[in-house]
Amino acid sequence: MARVCVLGAGAAGLCSARHLLVEPSVERVDILEQASQLGGTWVYTETVGYDDFGLPIHTSMYKSLRTNLPKEIMGFPDFPVPESEKSYLPAKDMLAFLQLYADKHGVTPHIKFNHHVQLVIPKAGPSGELWDVTFKNLVTGESETREYDYVFVCNGHYNTPFIPSIPGLKEFQGEVMHSHDYRVPEIFTGKTVLVVGAGPSGMDIALEITSVTAKVILSHHLKEQPKTVFPENLEQKPDVVKLEGRTAYFQDGTQEEVDVFFLCTGYQYNFPFLHQSCGIVVEDNCVEPLYKHLVNIYHPSMCFIGVPYYVCAFSMFDLQVRYYVRSMNGAFSLPTQQQMEEHWEHEKQERAARGYTKRQAHMMGPDQERYYASLATEAGTETLPSVLTKIREESTIRFFHNLTSYRQDIYKIIDDNTYEVISNGKRE
Ligand code: FAD
Numbered sequence: 001m002a003r004v005c006v007l008g009a010g011a012a013g014l015c016s017a018r019h020l021l022v023e024p025s026v027e028r029v030d031i032l033e034q035a036s037q038l039g040g041t042w043v044y045t046e047t048v049g050y051d052d053f054g055l056p057i058h059t060s061m062y063k064s065l066r067t068n069l070p071k072e073i074m075g076f077p078d079f080p081v082p083e084s085e086k087s088y089l090p091a092k093d094m095l096a097f098l099q100l101y102a103d104k105h106g107v108t109p110h111i112k113f114n115h116h117v118q119l120v121i122p123k124a125g126p127s128g129e130l131w132d133v134t135f136k137n138l139v140t141g142e143s144e145t146r147e148y149d150y151v152f153v154c155n156g157h158y159n160t161p162f163i164p165s166i167p168g169l170k171e172f173q174g175e176v177m178h179s180h181d182y183r184v185p186e187i188f189t190g191k192t193v194l195v196v197g198a199g200p201s202g203m204d205i206a207l208e209i210t211s212v213t214a215k216v217i218l219s220h221h222l223k224e225q226p227k228t229v230f231p232e233n234l235e236q237k238p239d240v241v242k243l244e245g246r247t248a249y250f251q252d253g254t255q256e257e258v259d260v261f262f263l264c265t266g267y268q269y270n271f272p273f274l275h276q277s278c279g280i281v282v283e284d285n286c287v288e289p290l291y292k293h294l295v296n297i298y299h300p301s302m303c304f305i306g307v308p309y310y311v312c313a314f315s316m317f318d319l320q321v322r323y324y325v326r327s328m329n330g331a332f333s334l335p336t337q338q339q340m341e342e343h344w345e346h347e348k349q350e351r352a353a354r355g356y357t358k359r360q361a362h363m364m365g366p367d368q369e370r371y372y373a374s375l376a377t378e379a380g381t382e383t384l385p386s387v388l389t390k391i392r393e394e395s396t397i398r399f400f401h402n403l404t405s406y407r408q409d410i411y412k413i414i415d416d417n418t419y420e421v422i423s424n425g426k427r428e
Contacts, residue, residue, distance in 0.1 A: 001026070004151075008031075010154060011040065019325050030146070031111040041159075045061075070088060072087060117133060120133050129301055132147060133145065152324075154306060160270040162266045172245075179264040193258065197265045215234075228404060229404070284359050294323070297344065408424075
């Protein structure tokens with residue numbers, strides 16, 4: 001009978017616990033969560049920097065955020081987001097949804113809140129490898145080490161800012177900020193803000209702050225220009241090549257005086273609690289060696305839920321968990337270490353041949369359906385319906401080209417392959 005440690009009570013940790021708690025081969029599930037509530041990313045707090053216990057604030061949620069994907073593809077396969085009029089929901093609704101999910105599946109009582117995992121280390125056991133997990137009760141200040149047969153790493157990857165190296169950034173004489181610390185637009189009132197990066201947060205926040213700023217410059221290297229009609233005080237520019245004083249110099253030879261250099265440059269994977277002997281290395285945002293972006297190849301009793309991005313996140317978590325739990329209970333056997341290594345090396349080469357950089361090691365996007373099918377086929381479990389990826393693609397295109405109004409669209413799933421979208425009152 002297995003004892004399992006689930007590290008984190010965000011969507012990935014909750015989903016892991018939901019399946020582990022009904023698994024007959026599992027004796028005990030401890031969910032260790034450093035925060036005082038569940039939900040991870042979806043918890044909004046005005047506080048930035050550090051919390052009351054001196055830990056870095058985890059959430060990157062800003063006040064006005066509404067999902068960038070419709071709720072129809074944001075639920076779990078066995079637990080959809082409840083029906084409501086709108087498709088794009090405020091963060092608080094997603095948080096309430098996760099609370100409901102945890103309560104309905106009896107997960108909540110198993111969460112140890114205010115428990116910060118400090119160290120995870122493998123050790124030899126009498127009949128195979130075991131894990132020592134050291135965690136601190138933040139309220140009492142006491143640390144404890146507990147032994148487990150399996151560790152599910154579910155600590156999220158939208159909390160450690162990625163700061164690109166830009167000549168002159170350290171000496172920049174204006175304000176420098178990362179979107180991790182963004183909460184409300186008012187802090188930029190009357191300022192000229194250079195937003196670097198046009199991912200979902202960069203685009204969304206750039207548009208939001210135009211209501212209060214003197215000017216917003218959105219710097220990016222998108223291959224295709226968004227067709228969105230931005231307000232007049234937003235100008236798009238190519239990449240920044242250097243900063244001097246308060247001046248930003250751009251790749252097209254132009255320059256601008258700016259007050260704030262606002263990095264919307266994404267996040268990095270970070271596992272500060274993993275002892276070196278876990279064998280996991282993060283370099284240029286590539287976490288390795290992982291089999292199918294999920295299983296620690298050197299220590300297969302450790303898995304990572306939620307590493308791939310540009311996916312249907314909660315549904316993918318569910319599939320990854322089902323896959324891994326089936327490997328635990330013997331429904332199928334994981335390949336040998338050598339086979340898993342070969343698979344990962346082959347995948348890296350194949351991605352490189354298609355032009356993916358190392359930094360994009362876990363990017364799915366157009367690969368997601370293939371990824372889902374490969375997990376499901378190997379484990380003999382159900383894959384995710386194609387309609388999810390179809391809606392994801394459609395919604396991403398609409399986000400990109402119609403940022404100001406795409407969140408008014410309403411999606412309806414017809415069956416596993418088809419959907420309809422109602423935009424501006426018209427069925428499309
Ligand atoms: P998290 O939600 O980050 O949860 C990780 C948990 O682990 C946290 O509760 C944290 O406190 C805990 N933890 C971390 N370290 C420790 C430790 N050492 N000890 C104990 N506990 C620890 N996805 C979508 O699908 N649609 C969207 O619209 C969308 N919008 C987003 C908007 C923003 C601003 C951001 C940042 C992300 C967004 N995402 C969106 C991605 C979102 O993060 C994922 O969908 C998902 O919620 C991630 O869940 P998770 O459980 O992997 O991580």
